[in-house]
Every structure is written in structure tokens, then in C-alpha cells.
Amino acid sequence: MSALGVVGGVVQPLVVVAGSPIVVGVMRQVRARLEGRAGAGIGQPWRDLRKLFGKEPIAPRGTSEVFRFAPLVLVATTLVVAVVVPFVTTESALDPVADLFAVVALLAAGTVALALAGLDTGTAFGGMGASREMTIIALVEPTLLVAIFALSVRVGSTNLAAIVASTLDDPSRVISPVSLLAAVALVVVIVAETGRLPVDNPSTHLELTMVHEAMVLEYAGPDLALVELASAMRLTVFLGLLANLFLPWGIATSVSPLAVLGGVVAVTVKVTVLGTALAVGEVFLAKLRLFRVPELLAGSFLLALLAVAASFFLA
């Protein structure tokens, strides 16, 4: 464990926890302005969280521990990912966990915990949301693995820190077909996994279409705050991963305070720009019919597979 890794392990979770509601706020504000509304300001998600944390915890009658532990599991897995993935520094605090397979499995474990909680409530909406979420995650997970795997082929390691460091050493890799195909595939699965348009609409509670919202319908008070915070953190983590895998510039490679500060600023700017681009894209998209979603994800899986194939043919 190096000094740089420890600094990253301390700074990254703080930045992700503090910044993720702001990212969500910026995205909502951009959407509001483009739709001709004034918007609630970028601090609104934090104000909502403060309000929810101040309420008394309530659990519906008949729910078990699964329902109570799910928000904690969701936040905990996302926090571990925020500690280990190279966002601010190129070295990781827990190097073996910064592995592609471990990170994807951690993120999927959070989703599964939430789906189990949705089933645990025994309501129609919870079960429906959980079943839809499982359909989506079953298609998202292989694509996510294969797309990042395409990048790891030429590095010879599935360690995310190693992938980021090797892209820093050889910037010409960024415009290879492998990177481009993998980037398109990753964008599609990140949109699907974080429940944004056109897969799920995060701003409505319409019975026929909701996926994520259906699972968390029974949560209230501090539990709801944790779920909301975790989903904002997941969005930030995914966007940060996308940014640093393809455009790692600005990330700190030494322990000096200036380099670490530069790393924090760089990751903030990259995530904000990506979030804004996602929000702008959402204004122009309509939600896809649920039965069309597998088609979209099959397409992104094919692109990811082509990225892996291209890394072998064009080597």
C-alpha cells in the first residue's frame, strides 16, 4: 500500500459523497433550463437529503431485515468502489479490489440488494420493479465486463489502476477503434444501469414504466435518503470510471498537495461535463418501450464484443 494509494483512498470517498448530489443537482438544473423551467438550483438534492435524514425511520409492517439492510449494503458497496477505483490518484488504496471483476461484482451486489428489498415488501410495484431491474442487470453486467475487458487486453491486466496508468503512458491508444467501440458500449450500459432515459425515467412515478423508483417506493425517511444518496453516488462512480478509463489526464501521479488538488479538480470537471452531456441528451430522447430495452443492450453487448475482437485482429 503506497502513500499515494492511501491519499486516494481518503480523498476519493469524500469527493464522491460530497459531490454526487451536486452532480445530480446540476443534471436536473440543466434539464430544467432546457425545458424552459427555472429549476430548483444545484443544491436541492442536498437539501432533500438533509430533510429526509431528519425524519423518523419507518419500515412497512411485514418487512424483514432484507428490507432494512438493503440501503446500507447499497451505500457500502458503492463506497468501497469509490475508495478503490482510480478517480483522483493512479494508485489504489486496496490494489487487489481495484480489479475489473471485483468492481463490477460490487456494483451488481448493490443492485441485487435493492431488488431483494423490492421483493421483500410484497407489494405489486416492488416485485415488478425488481423483476425489471433483474432483466436489465442480467444484460448490463456482461457488457460492462466485456467492454472494460477490451481495454485490459493490451495492458495485460484487469487492474483498473494499471489500465489508467498505461493509457497515461501511451495517449495514442485513446483514438483506436478498440477504445471507441468500448466507449460507445460503456455509455449505453451506464445509461441503462443508472436508470436514465431512454431505459428508465428518473423523474416520474408512472406505474407502467418505472424501474428504479418502483423498488424504492416503500422507503421513507433516513432509509430513503440513503437510497437516494447511493444512487447519486453510483451515477458519479460510473461517470468517473468512464471518464478516467478513456481520458485519464489530470489524475494525480504523485503525493504533492498540488497534484492531488489537480486530480480532484480534473475528476470534478470531467464528471460534471459528462453529466451535463447526459442531461442534454435526455431532453431529446423519449423513453424506450421496456421490450425494446434488451435490443438496445444486445447492441451494446455486440459493440463491446467487437471491441474485444478488434483488440485481437488489429493488434
Add this chain to the structure above:
Amino acid sequence: MSDTTYVQVLDLACGGLLLTAVLVLWRRELSVIVRVFAAQGVAVAVLVAVLATHEGSAELGGVAVGILVLRAGALPWLLRRALAGAGPARRETRPLVNVAASLLAAALLTLLAYAVSQPLVALAPSPATHAIPVGVTVFLIGFFVLVTRRRALSQLVGFLLMDNGITTVGFLTTAGVGLVVELGVSLDVLLAVLVLRILTTRMRETFGGTDLDELRELHD
């Protein structure tokens, strides 16, 4: 042009070819398919132009310009004209194999292309021959579009995709089919598209649609 830039641009053009072939399979609106096909024409032209610069051959450069005019200009224009006359049927509504399954089939075709072109690559390993599987993939995906789609226009695009694949493999392996041969092939393709377009128009005038599955029996 330095060697690394040559390899990079060549690889990028191949990535563009793969991406556009997949998009043709993925999208349903015929107008989008025609636009994607035009983009693929540009990618083929870039590929040939890069090979021309690397070889320093003016003849190959001329061929690249010809390919750009034909495949990114004339053929998409003809297809768009055919589409404009097509009336309300602007979408590939029910292909024989649904879109998700055909995307997975394309993944298998890619692996097949990689497997079968290994002996060819092994004959003379170079950056250009390493890209042969891409051309074979485009050919196979074009064939798949040709056999699974119902609209005459998307079958036509499938046929042209096959031709793009053949052209790509030709240039990657030989780096310079004679100008006369390429001219002959291009004119052949242009003629085929013209004939098929007239055939499509006639079919629509006679039967009111171009769904080829409904044309199993002869009408009077």
C-alpha cells in the same frame, strides 16, 4: 505519413466499417439505414486513401476518390430517391430474425470471420492484412441482412454491404487491384442498384408494397 499514424488511421477506418455494419443491422428506419450506409462508404474511401498514401500510388488515390463519389454519394442518393417514392412504409417492421437475435448472430459472424481469415493473415502479416477479418465481417453481416430482411430496400443495402466487404478485403490483400478492374466492379454495382431500383418501383406500382415475403406466388 509516419508508420504509427498510418496504422492508427487504418485501424480507425476499420473500426468505422464495423460500427456502421452493426448500425445497419440495429436500426429499423430505412432513412437512417441509408445514411449509415453513406457513412460506411466514407470509411471505405478513407481506408483506400490511407493505403494509397502509404504506397505512394496516385492510381490508388484516384480509385479512393472514385469510391468516395460512388459509395458515399451516388449510391446513397439513388437509395434515397427510391425511399422517397416508397410512401408510408419507411421502417423494417418485422425482419425474419428479430433485432436482438440478429445482433447476437452478428457477434458469432465476427468470430467466424476472425477464425476463417487467420490463414490469410498468416500468409503475409502486416497492419493491412491484420484488418482482413473486418472486411470479412462486413461481408458476412451484409449477407445476413440480405437474407433476413423483408423490405426490398434493406435487402439492397445488404447487397451493397457485401460489396463494401469484398472491396475492403480486395484492397487490404492486394493493395491495388488494377484501376480497370475496380472501375468495372464499380460500374457493375451501380448498374445492379439502378436495375433493382427500377424493379422495386415496378413492384410497388403493381402490388402496392415491397414486402418480398408476400410475393411467393405470381399474380396476373
